[in-house]
Amino acid sequence: MLSKKVRVRFAPSPTGGLHLGGMRTALFNYLFAKKNNGDFILRVEDTDQTRYVDGAEAYIMQCLNWCGILPDESPEKPGNYAPYRQSERKEIYRKYAEQLIANGQAYYAFDTADELSEARKKDPNFRYGIGNRAQLRNALALSPTEVQTLLNTNTPVVIRIKMPENETISFTDAIRGEVSFAANLTDDKVLLKADGMPTYHLAVVVDDFLMQITHAFRGEEWLPSAPVHILLWRYLFGEAAMPQWAHLPLILKPDGNGKLSKRDGERLGFPVFAMNWTDPRTQEFTAGFKERGYLPQAFINMLALLGWNEGTDKEIYSLEALESVFSLERMHKHGAKFDIEKAKWFNQEWIKLLPAKDLAHAVKPYFVDAGIDIKNEDNFEEAIQLVKERCTLLPDFITQAGFFFTAPTAPKIDDIKAKWSNDKVKCFNDWCMAIHGNMLAADLELSLKTIAEAHQIKAGELMQPLRIMLVGDKFGPGVFDIAALLGIAETKSRIEKVIRLLQ
């Protein structure tokens, strides 16, 4: 028996930056598709012209790119179901809305936005539906001739779904199991707006059908409008053709309650978007994980384990590993609070895991931005290797390894001043004479220890000063490893400089 090929879609609106939650939805879609040898489709839901933001679509693509979650079909890479932007599919939807009208499952409504917002102001619980639709300005309340006149005179009109009375609508969610709603408690949602664009409700259903989507993942916030979508499937294409729904748990604020928002990131000082985003209209800037120095591997790993778990103690997964073990059955039902500390931990783990060569590639741009010129790639990789265990975020490499490439401008000599002595000066002078280019870190260490002994100074007394000379501060890898990598000439020059400063 031939089962239908799995097809899933990630369907963002190009209204701004891509939020953690959106990114995770994309990831789960992608993983599900890969696990089941299916297709992963990117569909741009740009039916709200007032909220459309220039550049947002390209930005979303960049985020997916960064994470290595590439769609099989997208606006830029159309498959057999083009176009992939809903604004370009505008003409498709009207036909279905009119079909619903012809079947008595939807109706024209002429109430203006002002009238409705007035009604909502008067009654906060106002809903456009079974209880009051006969009193409003629509085809259910007006006579056919009145309706025809309004239509003929180009009065602004929308098409609303007619929710049935006394009916329970239920469906099986892949994550939550059976969920049911009383139809008469759901509004008669607008399906086609006055500008001729469909609302989300009509567009998802029509496009999921036309694009042969088999599994539809979206955030839990969509659960309350599910009955509208179920009904549209029943009316238009039959529930048998409906994709398997899966409502993903939300990502919550770390403190307090509620969905994680862009504001929380600003408030608590961590990124919420995948990549940096500047709103072209307001110039408002929101930080992204990428630029803050997170590796895509870590970002994805962290996201995957927010609401999903294989059922073992394993926590570190590559994208490939996730592709083979991901399953909807292991999704959680409840929301998860976001924890930036855990995110940092994932990054640290991935830094330790990646070979220096890969890290060097990822870290290089930060050095360039900081104005540090890397001339020798081999040295750079070695430096990265030497310091990687002390870095959590990528910019940490600048503080941890920057001194390899630019001599410290203000070495902290105050820390060694008190115990500085002429004997120590002699030790360092002797050492500078003794060392040469063929010496490894161990040779350098032996050499200094021998000289210290000759001057009756404890070798330990020279370590801190040497560190300050080479690094400028009290941190970093073993001093002799540093000296070896810096090279003899540079090591000597830094020693001499500090000796002069201490005179």
Place this chain on the structure above:
RNA sequence: AGUCUGUUCGUCUAAGCGGCUUAGGACACAGGAUUUUCAUUCCUGCAAUACGGGUUCGAAUCCCGUACAGAUUACCA
């Protein structure tokens, strides 16, 4: 306010169908060891089945109620 969904350490979570758990792991936090620096690493500690009723020989696991939390109630998605 209505509707829907959820509820295991501070946080993320494990314990597929009730017994194999003194409820396990990770993050965080606190001690300690190692590192003649810092970080890493390694030990140790810490801390939870929301509450109340059932069902059962036995419940974190099943049922009911309560509480709490979240989502949603736009010609936004």
